[in-house]
Amino acid sequence: MKGGDGPTVLVVAGNHGDEVEGLIAAGELARELQPDEVGGQVIILPAANRPAVEAGLRTSPLDGGNLNRAFPGKPDGTPTELLAHAIEHLLLPRCDAVLDLHSGGSSLLYEPCAILGASEDPDVAARQLAAARAFGAPLILRFARLPGFERSLGGAAARRGIPNLATELGGGGGTNPERAALARAGIRRVLAHWGLLEPGGEGEPGSEVLDVGGPEAFLHAPGPGLFEPAVTLGQRVGEGEVLGWLHAPFDVDRPPRTFVANAAGRVVCLRRAARSEAGDCLLHTARQGTAVDFQAETFSL
Ligand SMILES: [Zn+2]
Numbered sequence: 001m002k003g004g005d006g007p008t009v010l011v012v013a014g015n016h017g018d019e020v021e022g023l024i025a026a027g028e029l030a031r032e033l034q035p036d037e038v039g040g041q042v043i044i045l046p047a048a049n050r051p052a053v054e055a056g057l058r059t060s061p062l063d064g065g066n067l068n069r070a071f072p073g074k075p076d077g078t079p080t081e082l083l084a085h086a087i088e089h090l091l092l093p094r095c096d097a098v099l100d101l102h103s104g105g106s107s108l109l110y111e112p113c114a115i116l117g118a119s120e121d122p123d124v125a126a127r128q129l130a131a132a133r134a135f136g137a138p139l140i141l142r143f144a145r146l147p148g149f150e151r152s153l154g155g156a157a158a159r160r161g162i163p164n165l166a167t168e169l170g171g172g173g174g175t176n177p178e179r180a181a182l183a184r185a186g187i188r189r190v191l192a193h194w195g196l197l198e199p200g201g202e203g204e205p206g207s208e209v210l211d212v213g214g215p216e217a218f219l220h221a222p223g224p225g226l227f228e229p230a231v232t233l234g235q236r237v238g239e240g241e242v243l244g245w246l247h248a249p250f251d252v253d254r255p256p257r258t259f260v261a262n263a264a265g266r267v268v269c270l271r272r273a274a275r276s277e278a279g280d281c282l283l284h285t286a287r288q289g290t291a292v293d294f295q296a297e298t299f300s301l
Helices: 020-032 050-055 079-094 122-135 153-160 177-193
Strands: 008-013 041-045 097-102 108-110 113-116 139-143 164-168 208-212 218-220 225-229 242-247 257-260 265-271 281-286
Touching (some): 008 020, 008 079, 225 265
Parallel strands (some): 008 097, 097 164
Antiparallel strands (some): 225 242
16 A cells, blocks of 8 residues: 555564454455555555464464564475565565564463564664554563564564564454454554554553563473463562462372462463463563563463
8 A cells, every 4th residue: 555655664464373453453454544544655464374364373274384483484485484585575675664463362362562572773672662652552562582583574674674563462362342442543553653644633552661581481381281370461470479270180189280480570471271282381471671582492472
């Protein structure tokens, strides 16, 4: 959609195929946006990894590919690698910024938030923070450089030196009116912030910025079982507080394994499904001033 000589922005939904809010809002934007509204160019991928979106899965059923781990892609690779290659080499060179709409997917629920990825360029980092504030979610999470960052869309944007604003808009395989409304309004607020749309009438709500720290912020299942949380989404926990239990219902003589918090924080992401396999993220916390580089093997963006 081109309507002027302003910046070019890429809006991506369906990077993971089971993240609902972005899919709904980006599809609506693609249908409704008119060229005379746009002071630049908006490129919308409303269902970026379409096979995954059609299947309602995080990854592509064609090749098992996770698009957000496939960059920079390959020109002669699998379908997911081809897609990543096209985005990185055909679209991103034309773009001044990226908005990458994620949610918690089928297995996780997030407090609706904007996500600041790692950036070594202070100017890009500042522009990402400004865009995150414009998005208007009540929470902004600042992630340290996570394993696999270079293979994500955020990593591809970083290679181009352009800001990438990501979101986690909820999850659990569904949505609700509040989260759907945030997605719709947030996209338009960011496009207005980047100079592509006229500013809307709504003010920008304040956003709290929290850091997602090292491995102590993440709780992963050590093996299969049923996860029973002792906390709710958004709850503040202290060090040593019980976070939940992993039950082994197939072995009634075995007591559940109890998890306690290694550090204080707020539960910003919580597993929705009880059934868990080894390595599944059960929850993670965030707090101010803890963003550090770390080398966890799994994470949930
Ligand atoms: Zn995602």
